Amino acid sequence: MSDAARRLGEAMSAPTPTGAGTVSGEVVDVTDQGVNVLLGGALILDVPCLASYRARARGDWVVVRPGARPVVLGRTAPDPGPIDEDAIRTVATEVALDAQVVRAATWGTAAPAGTGWQTVTALFMRKNSAGKIELYGQVTAETDPSPGAPGTPAPKAVTLTPSVIASYRGGSRDESRTEAYQGDWTGRGNLRGGLFYGMSIAAACAGKTVASMKVSLSRVPGAGVNARRPVQLYLHAYTSPPSGQLGLGDGPEPVLSLSAGASGTATLPASWQVALAAGTARGLAVYADGSTNYMALTGGKLTITFSA
Incomplete structure (x- = not known):
């Protein structure tokens, strides 16, 4: 308090x-x-x-x-019941699809297409790439049309955290700081902070279509003014903290503003998502000039969702 x-x-x-x-x-x-x-x-x-x-x-x-x-x-707000119902149904459906043993049950007069099927009399079964069991029943005559197999769900969202957070001043790493700092409060020179993820972002996106990338950051109390100030976000191309200056890529993007002690989540620009997924950019950085937007940040959880 x-x-x-x-x-x-x-x-x-x-x-x-x-x-x-x-x-x-x-x-x-x-x-x-x-x-x-x-x-x-x-x-x-x-x-x-x-x-x-x-x-x-x-x-x-x-x-x-x-x-x-x-x-x-x-x-004060509207009755949350109708609002919550849709969200609960969505989550319940996802849980049911994750938990079920049999992903699909279909039948027909011909043998099933694809590989991996095992025949038990007139019943075929296989395990798909997601580890779910699929059944196919071969029948002599269809008295009731077979239901269609459900579509392949999008890959699960991935959450990544920085392996290292570091700050730089005067062209070298400031070993005394374990948060990502931006700006200058004391007149000793501007700080820039980096969040390093190795190659985990590109690895998580390999072979998938990215729908969104969101980063969550928390502002450390006691660094700068208490009022809300913009987080000035950049890309960088490092897998781990460099010994010299931390070079900055695209930016700044003021995608998030935080007051002291606050936490927030922001969606990264589409072009940044492409660069991070491809591995041409590998992490995030913050930088500001002077004391106006001086702050220290921690967290850096990156949540990636996929459409395919």
Whole structure:
């Protein structure tokens, strides 16, 4: 709990003429501990939330119980039932397809096409490339048309994390920093940070069609101003931290803005996805000039989804 949050909470906890027990505020960012909330013009960091406040997002208007330790009680929103139902059905279908033993059951008068089938009297079976069992029943006459075999599902999403995060200043690595820094707070020179994934991104994409790549980053509290600032993202071509300067590729792309302690996820530009999938780019970097957008970042989880 920040000192600002404590002071504001104490002030707001004083009895009011109306006896109001809650106030409203706007969520500026989501953090690992709760949310950063704008209350009465003041940015309050890491306000804890009740577990019932789910799917937290920037821009939510929330109900806050003031006090020495403010707590977010929840937000006003439409009934989530109809919204959740579609998402639950989608997840349930994916789980069922993953868990089932038999992927497809079809039949016909001719022998099945393809390789790998094993005949048991008039029943054929095989295991496909995804490890799922397929059955084919050969019949003398079709009294009921065979159902079609389900289509091949898209490859599962892949989540990758950086093997190393490092920062550079003055043309060499700053060994004292284990987060990715951008900008300059002390006048000693601009910092640039790198997230290194080896060749794991290209390996994960080999033979597949990328639908999207999203990166999740968290801003470390205590580095720079508390207000939201843009993460200035670049590509780089290194599999591991270089000993000299970290060269920057395409960028900057201000795809994400974070306040102190906040976490966020951004979709990488389409051209970056192509470069990373092909291995011509191999990781991500951050860089800024001066103190305006100075910050430290950690995380770097990269989630890749595929269409085929």
